[in-house]
Amino acid sequence: MNRSRIEPQELEVLDLALDLASRAGAIQRARYETDFDVRTKSASIDLVTEVDRECEALIVEAIQNARPDDGILAEEGGGHDASASGWRWIIDPLDGTTNFAHGFPRFCVSIGVEFQGERAVAVVYDPLLDEMFHAVRGAGAWLGSRQLSVSDTRDLGQALVATGFAYDVHESLDDNLARFAQVLKAARGIRRDGSAALDLCYVAAGRLDAYWEFKLHPWDVAAGCLIVEEAAGRVTNAAGGPVPPSGDEIVASNAHLHAAILDRMKT
């Protein structure tokens, strides 16, 4: 990333986000496959571990100390959403909690930062692979020192696509299964890896050609959306419009496949 072309304010935010993602990631790496407390939240399959809470506490406390005027929206409830500075941090301290709890090696720290309501800075860190995805609006998306760009796949039949299922899947009839079947029958392959933030980064990196999911939350997508956009990908809702601030309903692709994926979202 050409740091000389980034505004000093953005650079300060980026450097803090990189440092916090790295420190929270180190906790996850150290606690992975050890004994930790696991509880349920909204449903019996919606988990939170003490590592989620520990990582969130570290990130929130550091932001409050360094930038007390910034707003913070964090998944496990830390921080104050109101911002006096125009900057707002949206944090998923551990995205992929089910994987983490089962020792399945796919989870990350996700930190997205908005300035005056616009996505400005994004960091997603996979601690096991030591992969630091990051982006600044207008300065590209990067994996370490490598600039990212989406795949060139133009045929859904040659596409690797990912999705996910919400924690109400046992009870809800709006369960994504019809869309899953429609994409399964058209794409080269389909994955359900269990980390929305990494799924989005993988679209940005060209490892996946597209990803969609419904019933997500702001912290699942705040960082990943900017990383996809800065890698020349496209993110919309299922109707092709802007992703809602709630994060609920996201379709991400390499742009070439967007119309084809949106078409498969119709049930």
Ligand code: IPD
């Ligand atoms: C979840 C993961 C998963 C997605 C769920 C998310 P969490 O986040 O991103 O891939 O399918 O919808 O809630 O609970 O592990 O932070």
Ligand code: CA
């Ligand atoms: Ca999440």
Ligand code: CA
């Ligand atoms: Ca989480």
